[in-house]
Each structure stands twice: as C-alpha cells, then as structure tokens.
Amino acid sequence: MKIGVYGASGRIGKLLLEELKGGYKGLELSSVFVRQKCETDFSSFSHAPLVTNDLKAFVRACECVIDFSLPKGVDNLLEALLECPKILVSGTTGLEKEMLEKMQQLALKAPLLHAHNMSLGIMMLNQLAFLASLKLKDADIEIVETHHNLKKDAPSGTALSLYETCAKARGYDEKNALTTHREGLRSKESIGIAALRGGDVAGKHTIGFYLEGEYIELSHTATNRSIFAKGALEVALWLKDKAAKKYEINEMFG
Numbered sequence: 001m002k003i004g005v006y007g008a009s010g011r012i013g014k015l016l017l018e019e020l021k022g023g024y025k026g027l028e029l030s031s032v033f034v035r036q037k038c039e040t041d042f043s044s045f046s047h048a049p050l051v052t053n054d055l056k057a058f059v060r061a062c063e064c065v066i067d068f069s070l071p072k073g074v075d076n077l078l079e080a081l082l083e084c085p086k087i088l089v090s091g092t093t094g095l096e097k098e099m100l101e102k103m104q105q106l107a108l109k110a111p112l113l114h115a116h117n118m119s120l121g122i123m124m125l126n127q128l129a130f131l132a133s134l135k136l137k138d139a140d141i142e143i144v145e146t147h148h149n150l151k152k153d154a155p156s157g158t159a160l161s162l163y164e165t166c167a168k169a170r171g172y173d174e175k176n177a178l179t180t181h182r183e184g185l186r187s188k189e190s191i192g193i194a195a196l197r198g199g200d201v202a203g204k205h206t207i208g209f210y211l212e213g214e215y216i217e218l219s220h221t222a223t224n225r226s227i228f229a230k231g232a233l234e235v236a237l238w239l240k241d242k243a244a245k246k247y248e249i250n251e252m253f254g
Helices: 011-021 055-060 071-083 097-106 120-135 157-170 226-239
Strands: 002-006 028-033 050-052 064-067 087-090 112-114 140-147 191-197 203-211 214-222
Touching (some): 002 011, 002 055, 011 226, 028 055, 050 055, 055 071, 064 071, 064 226, 071 097, 097 112, 120 157, 120 214, 157 191, 157 203
Parallel strands (some): 002 028, 064 087, 087 112
Antiparallel strands (some): 140 203, 203 214
16 A cells, blocks of 8 residues: 655654655555655665655555644645545644544545554553543542653643543543643542653653542553554554544554
C-alpha cells in the first residue's frame, strides 16, 4: 500500500519516514507533503517519493494518508480528501467540531481512524480504566498526564479520551463532569485532569481510583515516540481492505 505522510517535519512525522525507509511490512512511502524545504534525504528509500507542497498532488499519489500535523493543516487535508477520497489515519489532537464533522463526511467515502494515541498500551489502559470505573463505583477518579515542554495542547488528547472512557462507564454527563482546575471541595460526580509539562517526556498517563483506606493507580509511560509511528502504520495496514467508515482504535484490537 502506498503511504502519504502529512506533517513529515514534525516529531512523529520524522519517525514515520524512518520506519518507512526500511519498508515497514511492505508499506511504500509514495508521497510527502511539505510546506517548505524537506530536510530528509530520500536517496536511501527503495522508491523515491513525491515531495510536494501541492496538497492535491500529494493526495493523488498515495492510497493512505497518515497525518500527524496541526489542526489548521488537518482542515486543509480533509478538504482535499473529500475531493479525492483516500484512507486516512490521523493522530492530530485539538481538532474543532467542524473538522470532526468533515471527518464524518469523509467516512462516507473512505475508511478512516482518528485517535489521540495509537499505542497498544494506551488501548489496554482504556479498557482497564473502563472496568475499574464500572466496578469501583465509590472511588474518586483523578487523571494526571505529563508531557514534554513543547506540547501545545493541555490536557492531552489521550487524557481526554481516558476521561471519556471513565465518564461513560460511570454514566456521568461528559460535558459537566470534567474538572481541570481544583479549588475548594471536590464534587462527587467529577473527574479531574492535571496536566504537567517539562523536559522531553514522551508521555505518561496515570488514572487513580481513590477509595477510603486504599487506592489503585493505573499508569502508562511512553519511553520512545516510535511506538506512535509504528502504531499508525499498523492502523494503516488494518484499514487497507475495510469499508468506508470512521473506526475506533479499540475495534482494531478487538
């Protein structure tokens, strides 16, 4: 399958190029979208990709787009994909309602998966969080996430998805149960998220379930960002022969 990388100059984009250099499970890098000059040397790739700032040409040259960019860039990408539908794997966070609606429109034409975190460990953490939220009904739930000091969104998209998992398990109102700043007494039907930023931390998420006399904390730590690139490529392989639909990452892992 021919892969197009959108956001190739970013942290994960560069890792995607590195993984595809070795021909990741037969995937071929066919196009790279860049706004300015690309620093990557493609001479070592088995096939020289199209490197372009022409979005339409970028989309036409691939079968699947993997996106790790910025919200504004995603909006432009979705417009191009609605004209020329291709498989989409997107890990960009901080998307606005209008962009998510465009994704739903694209899902009528091509398979796509948008996830805040594509690691196997986070998928399992979500499942454990749902079970703990459901069974430990009296526990107070708090989420703490830590990332590098260059991360722009806070709370992280992954922390928000973990919050949604816990809120659904409890039957809480997702719009009103979230607390990102604590002051005074804690409301019983609330779930807090604390965001820490510092150094070069790839990502750590901890969910605490606090009871009288005991507590459980579930944690996931990313020690290498390559897990996000490899996860995205695995998603692309999984979507290859799927019908047009917006898929959830939990579906991929059953």
